[in-house]
Amino acid sequence: KLAEPVVKKEVEEEAPQGLFNKLIDIISGCFQPILGPLCAAGIIKGLNALLVFILGSSFNNSGTYMILNAIGDSIFNFLPIILGYTAAKKFNVNVIVGMIIGATLCYPTIQTDTLSAAGKAIGTLPFIGSYYTKFIGIPFVSGNYTSTVVPVICIVALAAQIQKIAKKFVPEMLQNFFVPFFVLIISLPIGLLVIGPVVSLLTTVLSNMFAGLYAFSPIVTAFVIGALWQCLVIFGLHWALVPMAMVNIGNLGYDTILPGMLGTTFAATGVLAAMYLKLKDENKKALAIPGVISAFCGVTEPAIYGFLLPEKTPFVFS
Numbered sequence: 001k002l003a004e005p006v007v008k009k010e011v012e013e014e015a016p017q018g019l020f021n022k023l024i025d026i027i028s029g030c031f032q033p034i035l036g037p038l039c040a041a042g043i044i045k046g047l048n049a050l051l052v053f054i055l056g057s058s059f060n061n062s063g064t065y066m067i068l069n070a071i072g073d074s075i076f077n078f079l080p081i082i083l084g085y086t087a088a089k090k091f092n093v094n095v096i097v098g099m100i101i102g103a104t105l106c107y108p109t110i111q112t113d114t115l116s117a118a119g120k121a122i123g124t125l126p127f128i129g130s131y132y133t134k135f136i137g138i139p140f141v142s143g144n145y146t147s148t149v150v151p152v153i154c155i156v157a158l159a160a161q162i163q164k165i166a167k168k169f170v171p172e173m174l175q176n177f178f179v180p181f182f183v184l185i186i187s188l189p190i191g192l193l194v195i196g197p198v199v200s201l202l203t204t205v206l207s208n209m210f211a212g213l214y215a216f217s218p219i220v221t222a223f224v225i226g227a228l229w230q231c232l233v234i235f236g237l238h239w240a241l242v243p244m245a246m247v248n249i250g251n252l253g254y255d256t257i258l259p260g261m262l263g264t265t266f267a268a269t270g271v272l273a274a275m276y277l278k279l280k281d282e283n284k285k286a287l288a289i290p291g292v293i294s295a296f297c298g299v300t301e302p303a304i305y306g307f308l309l310p311e312k313t314p315f316v317f318s
Contacts, residue, residue, distance in 0.1 A: 042294030080148060081102035
């Protein structure tokens with residue numbers, strides 16, 4: 001009797017259950033490929049800050065500072081482009097299309113700072129804000145999308161669904177050209193007109209909430225910021241606090257808002273150092289040390305996205 005052929009069964013990874021776990025899986029999956037460069041950029045930013053401390057404020061005006069700052073800041077400034085690539089791989093979208101989505105979000109002329117500098121607002125939408133131009137007659141409420149996380153991931157997720165539909169209707173011989181065309185021409189206007197303003201609205205709401213809380217008690221504000229800082233960073237909403245801090249520095253010469261996050265930052269550093277001692281996975285251990293150095297320099301994104309968020313438990317207790 002002939003032996004029956006052995007059929008290899010492919011083992012599929014179980015999809016995460018629950019909305020929260022799926023969200024963590026998406027964010028972690030988008031950041032996992034760039035954790036190494038994120039650590040490197042954080043260390044460079046820390047090195048630049050150390051040189052300013054050692055050499056004095058005059059170093060800020062030097063070419064050395066400018067170049068090091070560009071190297072350290074570039075991955076954060078153009079984060080939507082990089083996440084456009086990784087999110088496209090996560091959602092099975094053409095990776096170049098994903099990068100174009102991110103690049104569009106970073107395009108200088110559609111940023112709020114650029115539009116507001118070019119002229120006055122032509123109208124205001126309730127609860128959303130002012131707009132400076134229109135797209136096919138629809139008010140375009142702009143945002144400052146450099147360094148953001150949520151908009152590009154949401155738009156690429158939408159692009160994945162549009163890509164599936166486009167492939168059903170576009171003839172195969174024309175798909176290389178027209179599928180990306182339909183994906184871009186549909187997903188980006190929706191993203192810029194709907195998804196972007198929603199994220200901007202959340203940022204404004206948070207900013208107003210923290211401003212009201214700060215007026216009530218700076219001490220309570222520091223505790224709340226410390227408790228929520230990691231969550232704000234995950235969704236890129238921590239930028240809502242930066243303008244308030246800049247106003248304080250300009251008016252007072254110091255800030256009492258952002259120091260509230262220092263306890264969380266160093267707690268994350270300590271957790272990551274402890275994980276290095278406990279982890280058995282050599283690949284993770286190798287990434288933990290640069291993650292610790294980066295977090296010590298104030299850049300905790302590698303720690304959050306690479307370790308704390310996927311593990312959940314140390315994230316809660318950090």
